[in-house]
Amino acid sequence: MKNIWIIAKKELASFFDSLIAYILIVIFLGLSGFFTWLSGADVFFTGQASIEPFFAIAYWTLFFFIPALTMKMIAEEKKVGTLEFLQTKAVTDWQILLGKFFACLILVLIALVCSLPYYITISQLGPVDHGAVWCGYLGILFLSAALIGIGLLASSVTNNQIVAFLLSLFIGVFFLIVFGQLSSTFSGWLGETFDYLNLATHYNSMIRGVIDTRDIIFFSSIAIFCLFLAEMVLSRRKITE
Amino acid sequence: MDIKVENLKKRYGSQHAVNDISFEVKTGEILGFLGPNGAGKTTTMKIITCYMAPSSGHVKLGNYSIHKDQEAIKRSIGYLPEHNPLYLDMPVIEYLQFSGTLQGVPKSSLRERIKAMVRMCGLDKEKHKKIGELSKGYRQRVGLAQAMIHDPEVLILDEPTTGLDPNQIVEIRELIKEIGRAKTVLLSTHILPEVEATCDRIIIINDGKIVANGSPEQLRKEASGKEISRLRIEEFIDQQSVFDQLKALPTVELVEVLEDGRFQVESKSDEFSRKNIFKLCVDNAWVLTEMTPIERDLEDVFRNVTIN
Structure with missing residues (x-):
């Protein structure tokens, strides 16, 4: 656990040192703020004290935001050789991956904390369903965990950051768009399967204030499965033949 | 450890x-x-x-x-x-x-x-x-x-x-x-x-x-095996005769005349020629101004064992 925290701390420091963190937080808050307050189905247009527009836009912002965060995590280390530095220290591949995973998740958490003034302001405008808001925030965190898992997997299979970014988006498109489309095309068990694989199904249920263990298991299993695959990729060097 | x-x-x-x-x-x-x-x-x-x-x-x-x-x-x-x-x-x-x-x-x-x-x-x-x-x-x-x-x-x-x-x-x-x-x-x-x-x-x-x-010394010794000396001989009349007489020594395998006029003498395996060379010079009244033992350096050892 200590090693995971050491790596996470180092990654977080590097996010802030390289301005990546500031830029991404500003873009995240800017975009989500713009659509929450100024454009489309914003708070004033709907006339409701609801933070749902924020959650709706956060869903898409994170879709781009997270691959941009994760693309360098392993690909860059492979390219410059620092992964060898880490892997010859007294840490396991799992600890390296989890350290990087939690660093990204903490950065998302920081961005979400910075968005709390939106929630506080809206709650001053009228009655807000506080339970649904906290559920929504939890939904964003779980959605982020799944996207970070996908991003780290993409970053582990290449040493080119751009390839990692595009691959992460490509995998993400299936969970965010393709499965949703397929679920409405097919009926019966196939349609249901695609609907289950659609991230939006689970996310929407959480931002409406429903905490269902199936949703939590879904997001967690994507993250764990992707981290498991990424670990397999990293430990390929240990295959004896 | x-x-x-x-x-x-x-x-x-x-x-x-x-x-x-x-x-x-x-x-x-x-x-x-x-x-x-x-x-x-x-x-x-x-x-x-x-x-x-x-x-x-x-x-x-x-x-x-x-x-x-x-x-x-x-x-x-x-x-x-x-x-x-x-x-x-x-x-x-x-x-x-x-x-x-x-x-x-x-x-x-x-x-x-x-x-x-x-x-x-x-x-x-x-x-x-x-x-x-x-x-x-x-x-x-x-x-x-x-x-x-x-x-x-x-x-x-x-x-x-x-x-x-x-x-x-x-x-x-x-x-x-x-x-x-x-x-x-x-x-x-x-x-x-x-x-x-x-x-x-x-x-x-x-x-x-x-x-x-x-050890570096061991490897050099193993690689060379034979004694090699570099000689500078002066006050002789005919270089060819020096060459021939050096070659005729019973312990010598190879003699080479170098560009600067020095001789390089390689002894037979497990034989040593320096005493004989010195005696030969004295007998012929040649002046021996240099006798340098040549050791193989690591570079030779490296090349020997890595070039097939």
């Missing part, structure tokens, strides 16, 4: 990167690992550091096995990889801190260890700079400092003096020698004088196999 490598093999597809090598390094010994590019030096080092697994064979560090005690082995080893990968956006101190905490240096002694490494590797002036701002020589020192931060019992250095200027090379050599008194050091390099100056023993590896193993 001794390193014991037994029948180590590593295959990449059908190619053998390391082909059944065995050797041992004792505590307090500095072993130089020599070989042409692609000979299998780095692969062997990566297996010892638990970075990759062998196809077969075994490596033991003290009582630890690479198959079972990877974490303990990683803690006991200080490793400087071939291209010295560093986090360029990190300041030197932070990097050493990161490396030290990962290697389990207790918080209470981390500051002291960092101070000691900064002093030992001559990083005092540069310690607050980002690694990316340092020259190649200083980066190499940072690499060495991170390898030694946890005071490891075994040091594995893959080409530690690459990119350093002659003064820095001497400094690093002295540093390695000092460390090597109490620890086990395995270092690979292409610079042959460096191995001679630093190492107690040399292993030359070619095509994944050990082709020579011994």
Whole structure:
């Protein structure tokens, strides 16, 4: 656990040192703020004290935001050789991956904390369903965990950051768009399967204030499965033949 | 802590990167690992550091096995990889801190260890700079400092003096020698004088196999085998007659006239010609102004055993 925290701390420091963190937080808050307050189905247009527009836009912002965060995590280390530095220290591949995973998740958490003034302001405008808001925030965190898992997997299979970014988006498109489309095309068990694989199904249920263990298991299993695959990729060097 | 490598093999597809090598390094010994590019030096080092697994064979560090005690082995080893990968956006101190905490240096002694490494590797002036701002020589020192931060019992250095200027090379050599008194050091390099100056023993590896193993003196002796002398003879009448008479000595196998007029005389195996040469000069009233024994240098040894 200590090693995971050491790596996470180092990654977080590097996010802030390289301005990546500031830029991404500003873009995240800017975009989500713009659509929450100024454009489309914003708070004033709907006339409701609801933070749902924020959650709706956060869903898409994170879709781009997270691959941009994760693309360098392993690909860059492979390219410059620092992964060898880490892997010859007294840490396991799992600890390296989890350290990087939690660093990204903490950065998302920081961005979400910075968005709390939106929630506080809206709650001053009228009655807000506080339970649904906290559920929504939890939904964003779980959605982020799944996207970070996908991003780290993409970053582990290449040493080119751009390839990692595009691959992460490509995998993400299936969970965010393709499965949703397929679920409405097919009926019966196939349609249901695609609907289950659609991230939006689970996310929407959480931002409406429903905490269902199936949703939590879904997001967690994507993250764990992707981290498991990424670990397999990293430990390929240990295959004896 | 001794390193014991037994029948180590590593295959990449059908190619053998390391082909059944065995050797041992004792505590307090500095072993130089020599070989042409692609000979299998780095692969062997990566297996010892638990970075990759062998196809077969075994490596033991003290009582630890690479198959079972990877974490303990990683803690006991200080490793400087071939291209010295560093986090360029990190300041030197932070990097050493990161490396030290990962290697389990207790918080209470981390500051002291960092101070000691900064002093030992001559990083005092540069310690607050980002690694990316340092020259190649200083980066190499940072690499060495991170390898030694946890005071490891075994040091594995893959080409530690690459990119350093002659003064820095001497400094690093002295540093390695000092460390090597109490620890086990395995270092690979292409610079042959460096191995001679630093190492107690040399292993030359070619095509994944050990082709020579011994102290620098031993290897030179084994490679030359025959006594070779270079002579400068003056006050003779006919060069050809000198050549013929030298060749006629019973212990001499080969005589060569060099461009500058000197003679190079090679004795037969297990024979020594210097007394006979001296006597011959006296008998003929030639003046012998130079008789230099020629020793094969490591470069010859290296070429001998690595060129098929």
